[in-house]
Amino acid sequence: MSYLQTQLIPHVRKVQSLYKRALRNMEGFSHHRHVYRFNAVILRARFDENRDILDMRKAKELLYLGEEELHRMMHYQPLKFPTSPGGTAYDRETVPPDWVLDYWHPLEKAQYPEYFARREQRKKEYVEVWEKQYGKPDPKDHH
Known part of the structure; x- marks a missing residue:
C-alpha cells in the first residue's frame, strides 16, 4: 500500500505531481507525438509563469485551480502503466513475505x-x- 499518504507532502512536490499528471493526461489525448510535444511546451510555459510566486496563499490557490482543471479535463480512459495501481497487471504477481x-x-x-x-x-x-x-x-x- 505504498500509494497511501503517510507524511506531509511539500508544496513543490505537489506542483511537480500535478505537472506530471497533466502531462500523462495530455498524452492520452494526443495521437501524434509532435502534437503532444507542442502542448507539453505550452503546459510547461504555464507552470513557469507562476514559478517565482512567494505568496503561499496565492501558490496554494493556483495549485487548487490546477487540480480542478486537471479533474475537469481528465481523459475518459486515462493511460495507466500495466503494473501501476489501476493497470491491467497491478498486483498480478504476489511477492511472498x-x-x-x-x-x-x-x-x-x-x-x-x-x-x-x-x-x-x-x-x-x-x-x-x-x-x-x-x-x-x-x-x-x-x-
Whole structure:
C-alpha cells in the first residue's frame, strides 16, 4: 500500500505531481507525438509563469485551480502503466513475505548454506538493533 499518504507532502512536490499528471493526461489525448510535444511546451510555459510566486496563499490557490482543471479535463480512459495501481497487471504477481523462508525444510535450506547463514546473522543483527532502540520485550506481557 505504498500509494497511501503517510507524511506531509511539500508544496513543490505537489506542483511537480500535478505537472506530471497533466502531462500523462495530455498524452492520452494526443495521437501524434509532435502534437503532444507542442502542448507539453505550452503546459510547461504555464507552470513557469507562476514559478517565482512567494505568496503561499496565492501558490496554494493556483495549485487548487490546477487540480480542478486537471479533474475537469481528465481523459475518459486515462493511460495507466500495466503494473501501476489501476493497470491491467497491478498486483498480478504476489511477492511472498520474507518469513516464508523460515518454514523451509532443513534439506531445502541445505541447498543454499551461505545464503541462510547470512540470513540468520542478519536476523540476529536486526533483533539487536530493535532491542537497542525499543528495549527488550517484557516476558509478563506474553499471553
